[in-house]
Amino acid sequence: MNQAPLHVIDSHTEGEPTRVVISGGPDMGVRTMAEKARILRDEHDWLRSAVCNEPRGHEAMVGALLCEPYEPDCCCGVIFFNNVSTLNMCIHGTIGLVVTLEYLGKIGAGIHRIDTPVGVIAAELRADGSVEVMNVPSYRTAAQVPVEVSGSGIVYGDIAWAGNWFYLIEGQGPTVDFKNLDELTAFTWAVRQELGRQGITGDHGMEIDHIEVFGPPTDPSLADGRNFVLCPGKAYDRSPCGTGTSAKLACLHAAGKLKPGEIWRQASILNTVFHGTIEELPNGDIIPRISGRAWVNGESIYHFNPTDPFRHGIPSNYTIL
Numbered sequence: 611m612n613q614a615p616l617h618v619i620d621s622h623t624e625g626e627p628t629r630v631v632i633s634g635g636p637d638m639g640v641r642t643m644a645e646k647a648r649i650l651r652d653e654h655d656w657l658r659s660a661v662c663n664e665p666r667g668h669e670a671m672v673g674a675l676l677c678e679p680y681e682p683d684c685c686c687g688v689i690f691f692n693n694v695s696t697l698n699m700c701i702h703g704t705i706g707l708v709v710t711l712e713y714l715g716k717i718g719a720g721i722h723r724i725d726t727p728v729g730v731i732a733a734e735l736r737a738d739g740s741v742e743v744m745n746v747p748s749y750r751t752a753a754q755v756p757v758e759v760s761g762s763g764i765v766y767g768d769i770a771w772a773g774n775w776f777y778l779i780e781g782q783g784p785t786v787d788f789k790n791l792d793e794l795t796a797f798t799w800a801v802r803q804e805l806g807r808q809g810i811t812g813d814h815g816m817e818i819d820h821i822e823v824f825g826p827p828t829d830p831s832l833a834d835g836r837n838f839v840l841c842p843g844k845a846y847d848r849s850p851c852g853t854g855t856s857a858k859l860a861c862l863h864a865a866g867k868l869k870p871g872e873i874w875r876q877a878s879i880l881n882t883v884f885h886g887t888i889e890e891l892p893n894g895d896i897i898p899r900i901s902g903r904a905w906v907n908g909e910s911i912y913h914f915n916p917t918d919p920f921r922h923g924i925p926s927n928y929t930i931l
């Protein structure tokens with residue numbers, strides 16, 4: 611059967627790519643976004659692989675499937691995914707989605723509600739082109755949790771939920787500098803494996819699949835800190851990672867170091883910056899607000915020739931027989 615082409619629009623948010631699938635994806639009917647994400651994962655994994663994996667994609671590519679929303683008053687629904695699976699939430703991807711919808715003429719400046727698998731979020735497209743995303747309720751579950759890592763000794767980190775599960779390390783591991791990418795990747799990958807082996811998880815046994823290392827900013831007049839974020843598929847985030855910055859805000863708030871109205875400027879490994887502020891909820895959780903910029907930089911139609919062995923991407927577990 612000939613498969614319908616996919617129409618995709620590319621952007622990057624402070625360096626991190628987002629590829630929004632505008633049309634050609636499967637019809638998943640009227641369901642919650644969490645159910646649609648499960649269906650995408652279980653029944654249409656070809657779409658994720660075709661969009662994010664080589665030859666069309668690369669390890670850092672984050673895809674976003676534009677869907678009909680389930681919740682009322684939302685301009686759209688979205689499911690994010692990467693080189694290995696679906697993502698619960700993605701703030702850089704939401705900023706990319708918003709500028710993509712503006713490029714398509716579907717939205718203008720103002721606040722837009724967006725339905726996601728982990729809840730409804732809101733994003734404001736500002737007159738200057740920047741976007742502020744109001745994330746899901748976020749919180750720290752534990753502080754300075756030790757994990758033994760071969761070659762590094764005992765590493766300590768905070769655990770936080772901010773739409774994804776994070777383990778946040780400060781002052782340990784390789785220096786957060788672009789020239790240390792390989793060392794940072796090896797260190798954070800080892801930490802992630804050990805968290806899994808030692809049964810250290812988020813709530814309800816959920817895997818901690820994002821590891822974040824913090825260091826001082828290169829230029830304190832531009833940022834308050836600089837991070838390296840390891841994403842689930844072993845790629846590093848080129849942006850400061852919106853959910854990672856939200857997790858940082860949750861930890862700062864829990865430690866009494868950030869109050870509503872104060873701004874945290876989080877630089878990435880590329881020294882691009884997100885600005886973060888918080889709202890306090892009555893139960894002590896926070897709503898992080900993360901702002902940054904994105905630019906549309908490409909548009910493609912993907913064709914699926916049945917004779918092309920890699921029309922659905924080169925699988926990450928590819929083996930040569």
Ligand code: PYC
Nearest residue numbers: 700701702851852853
């Ligand atoms: O910006 O939230 C984010 C994100 C998650 C994974 C990559 N970017």
